[in-house]
Amino acid sequence: MQLRYDGHLLESVVFLEARRLEQSGQAALAGRYHAQRSTLYELADPDQRSDGFFKLHVQWFRELGLEARVLATAKEFPLIEERATSLMLRKALAKKEEGAELFVRPGAKNVVVALRSERFLEDGFEPFLRHEFCHVADMLDDAFGYEPRIELAGAPPTELALLRDRYRVLWDITIAGRLKQEAERAACWSEFTRAFSTLPEERQRELFDRLWRERPAHAGLLDIAKSSHTRAARTPGGACPLCKFPTFDWAGADGLGSGAVAAIQEHFPNWRPEDGCCGRCAELYAMSKMAQPPTLFV
Amino acid sequence: MSNVYNWQLGRPMDYPYDAAFPREQFAFVFNLNRCIGCQSCTMACKSTWTFSKGQEYMWWNNVETKPYGGYPAHWDVKTLDLLEKANPGGQSWGGTPQNAKAPYGQFKGQTVFEAAKHNVSPEGAQKALGYLPTDEEWAGANRFEDHPTGAPKGERDRYFQRPESLPQHKTWFFYLARLCNHCSYPACLAACPRSAIYKRPEDGIVLIDQERCRGYRKCMEACPYKKSLYRGTTRTSEKCVACYPRVEGRDPDGGGLPMQTRCMSACIGHIRLQGLVELNADGTWKENRQHPLYYLVHVAKVALPLYPQFGTEPNGYYIPPRWVPLPYLRQMFGPGVDAAIERYSVPDRELLAVLQLFGKDRRICFRYEIKQGPKVFETNIRGKKFEMFNDTVIGYGRDGKEIARIAVEEPVHVRPAQHANSI
Structure with a gap:
């Protein structure tokens, strides 16, 4: 080296x-x-x-x-x-x-x-x-299975940043635990409770102790980070998971035909119909399935 | 150590070298009541002197938001803390204000030079008490911009009731524009092991000889205002040069007359007035009643030195902001604050006229005259009678010729009806 x-x-x-x-x-x-x-x-x-x-x-x-x-x-x-x-x-x-x-x-x-x-x-x-x-x-380490990209279908950049932050906190805890850096324990706990504030305290304690003792791999850490992740509600003015533009015109699962759903999932494999999308995207993907090859005149 | 006289402290003090005073001293007055923190001065300086590689984090002129801001971070609090540790409970003022030799009374505490004598390490005593800021402290020049004090001390989550209470606000901040003070007793000069720093005999501007400097950074450690900065590419320290070619009158725009520095000239808030003052043999200012800086510092006494207790006799003076609690200002500008605020809040006709000279011409003003005009306004300010006269102040350059003529009452120009909405 x-x-x-x-x-x-x-x-x-x-x-x-x-x-x-x-x-x-x-x-x-x-x-x-x-x-x-x-x-x-x-x-x-x-x-x-x-x-x-x-x-x-x-x-x-x-x-x-x-x-x-x-x-x-x-x-x-x-x-x-x-x-x-x-x-x-x-x-x-x-x-x-x-x-x-x-x-x-x-x-x-x-x-x-x-x-x-x-x-x-x-x-x-x-x-x-x-x-x-x-x-x-x-x-x-191959056993750890690290992947540099963290993805969450349809999540806007702020949600991805939150997920990355949670992942970082979890990874730091496992490392401090592995290295027996007891001096870091209080700081790690403080960061952990801040990042996972929605969990009940009992669950926080249990999870933190497990992370400190065990050595979960990348996928395990990501699962924990995602498990407490709640997708942004389809709030008026919220970002459409497909085009990321704010929208007040949400198209729900019932408003999308199977053709549109298939077309969206072709581009966004992790997207689920219950995530919804804006009316404009819904129309676009519905139209894309209806489109015919252009007629050629020779 | 030599024994030199520091008129800002009203007493002699220890300094590593004998006193030596220039023929004229570079000095300036900033009216902090007018600063809007636009950073025009900062950028004027940056685009003139510190735009090169290795100077990315170097700001010879900066404007910081007080009380929390600072470049480098917390520079003043750290030095005040060092002094307090060196002389616990002893950093106080006493005596009564006298003439130009002791206008603020007498400082009973220890200066950075005096406190350093007790700070002996195996390498010997420091020349001036100080510390070396970290890279991180230099990196965020504008941290805490526009951050006011928000809550009573020790009660973070409780906001002040009636934060705007007069005459001093409870929730407050102000902009402090800073550059090298070209001190009469520079700590940077005292500390340099290479004698690379010198004070020019013609105008008192403090410069670092780039050929002699070997990057020991003792000047950065010693300067209590932290206005000496290290450049990694040349491996030397650099500092404000007071735009000396302009002060020398070598800028073609000045027609051979001394001009104010770039930062002074660029100030859109007209908060700055720079000049050259004559000194007596003991370093006190030679009486010159019609010099605008002499008038502001020694006659009206509205302009005060920044942290005079450091003992370097800085040549930058500030008209303190009138809405800020007095204990804070007393620590920053000394015991002259109360009278200065009182005088500035209800200015007499001469002060009001001289204040008009700020930022009106790029050439340095050496003398002013006032042509009296009629009374145009009268009111009561907190029980004191205030009268405004439409006097005209006339400023003169080095050659005795007029460089500025300004009326106290701002003229009102009414557009004719046919051009009401055009320029």
């Missing part, structure tokens, strides 16, 4: 670590870093200078033991080392941007982990990295 770095991340992490060392009494080491860094400002060519800074910071990233910390955590997940083509660390500006992602293309599986520079200096660095690597390991 190839290791790749975002130069900006390395520079700021090494800078912050040097600053920390300086403040804790290791001024000589920090002084050596700054002295080496200063010489690079003399390079007039900007590309050469950038290259010089990158190499210097890779060297210091290793010397300060920061690379070893990342690699040691990655080694806890053999699947990553076996199956990932590369592991890239890139800079995240904010907490909400942090996390791991797997990019798959033919012949390559690239893991990208986005981290804030300050994260390296925080106590929870390794647990955070372990949690993110565990997500990646799941994605690489």
Whole structure:
């Protein structure tokens, strides 16, 4: 597995670590870093200078033991080392941007982990990295059966976002449970109760404990996320599941002929007649079944 | 440490270098009562100086919504907190306001320079007490835009009763436009290990020598206003340059006369007035009764420095917003707030005339005169008599020639009937 770095991340992490060392009494080491860094400002060519800074910071990233910390955590997940083509660390500006992602293309599986520079200096660095690597390991694990696309027929983007959010919460709980990250338990519970607020508390407790103990695969997690999902009612002004336009003119199951239903399901396999659709879509699909091939005059 | 005189604190204070004052000092007054947070100043600066690669999160000028907004996030609260920890319960003002040497009384607490002496780490004492903001704190320049205070302290779910109560609102916010204050005792300059930061002897503008800077970021840590910023592509720190070519009179539009900066000129709310003030040997302002900035800061005393207790003697002055609770404003602008608000709320005829000069010409005004006009309005404001005269204020440039002439009463132009609905 190839290791790749975002130069900006390395520079700021090494800078912050040097600053920390300086403040804790290791001024000589920090002084050596700054002295080496200063010489690079003399390079007039900007590309050469950038290259010089990158190499210097890779060297210091290793010397300060920061690379070893990342690699040691990655080694806890053999699947990553076996199956990932590369592991890239890139800079995240904010907490909400942090996390791991797997990019798959033919012949390559690239893991990208986005981290804030300050994260390296925080106590929870390794647990955070372990949690993110565990997500990646799941994605690489055939037994987990990960599918990047989450679909729900006829659901508008807001409902899909809600489903994705619920899935993320569930997956986080199973990972924290698997890694025995007891410190995360309270935060996970809080997120879980927020995401599944419609469930009775007893059911919440039971489900949460099961997720913490067991290791459901992707399909299982998705089923749980979907099970508490209620489809948007056909409210006046709600979005038509087919064209997504708001409508006050709902066509129910009884108003659609079998031909129209078949035509809709040809385009939207997961759509059910009770989901309904707007009058305009109903008319369109009814007409599409009535259409004849055009007459050709020669 | 040297002992220098800080007139904003009304007392001498410690500073790492000896006092050295410019021939003239770059200074400005912002009337926060007029700021509408349109960010025209922000974009004028951005499109002039910080539009390049590596400057994406760099805003030399910014407008933040107080009390919650800040760029970087919570910059003022964090520094105030550090000072409070260094000197618990001691950050207070005393004495009585005197002349131009102590117009706000005397600050009894510790400045960022004085508090830093006790903040000794193995690398030695800090030059100025401060902290290094995180990337995340720099990333959301306009967070909390338009967020008002909503509930009594500690009661998040209960809204204020009568939030609009006068004279101070309970539910309130205001826009604080900020740029580098080109301080008389810059903390950034004091902290730079490379002596890359200097204050120009001709106009007091504080600049970072890009050739000398080696990106130690000590200036970012030390500046209590957090107006020194790091650029990842050049690996140097950058800051507001006060549009020095314009101040020098090198912009062709000025006809050789010093011009106000881009942010000042672009302000559509006419909240800004920038100038160059002359200083005495001890750094206090030379008396110049007809200079608009001298008048606003030392005569009318409606314009106050931002967080004077930090001790850097900032050269940006603010007319505080009159609807904001006074305890908040006292912390932000010092003890001169009460009198400033009172004076601004019921302005006399000279103040009303000088306020017309804001944003009226791009050239810097060095002197004003008032031509008296007739009384046009009279009323009572909270028990005080207010009279409005249609005076005319005339502003003069560096060469003594007229650059602006404005009447207090805005002229009303009535279109002739045949063009009532056209321009």
